[in-house]
Amino acid sequence: MKTTFRFDQAIKKLYMAFHNNTLNPENCKQCAVGNIVNNKDFWMHLTDNHGATKLNYLGLLHQNLGRRFFGYTPIELLQIESAFLEGCGYSFTIQNRLHKPDHINHEVLFKGLCYVVSLLCRLDAVNDVLDYSFLFDFEKPLLDFQN
Structure with missing residues (x-):
């Protein structure tokens, strides 16, 4: 699969952060972004609010x-x-404050990374590398067991 340079670099950095236990929301x-931009802040x-997608003046x-910044x-x-x-x-509360989950573990971080990888694929118009739904596509079988 053909990917972009920025995609490859981001995935490498996120992979290393996850496995080196240096991924912390x-x-x-x-x-996620901190690791992509070489641990800078x-x-x-x-933005004015952590987790928001609304840009501030800057x-x-x-x-x-x-x-x-690093391609993004x-x-x-x-x-x-x-x-x-x-x-x-x-999640955001009604008062627009970021609500933290009860606990963060490797499973939670992995799920967060899956969301990021899917978004990175969409941003670069790459097939989602984590999408395995084609395996269950009953209209187009992968293997022909009748022959």
Whole structure:
């Protein structure tokens, strides 16, 4: 499968973070985006609320200037982080505050990563590498057992 450079780099960084136990949704340098941008925290200044996908003034400025960080636009970085948090079980309350799940473990982090990988595939128009639904497609069998 043909992928983009930014996709490959992001997947490598997220893979290493997951297996080195340096993936942490509570730390802006160790979350999904933090790892993609080499454990820097500049990206958190693109929005006013952690987990939100709305750019603030600085974020809009960078977006409108066409800036990219490690291949991703400011809005894409916020979408990636939002997907990670959603996959990890975070949600927004009625007061627009981020609600933390009861506990974070490897299984929860893995689910968050699955959300991120699916989004990265959509952003780069790549077939979702985690989509296994074709295995259960009863209209087009993979194997012909009659021959």
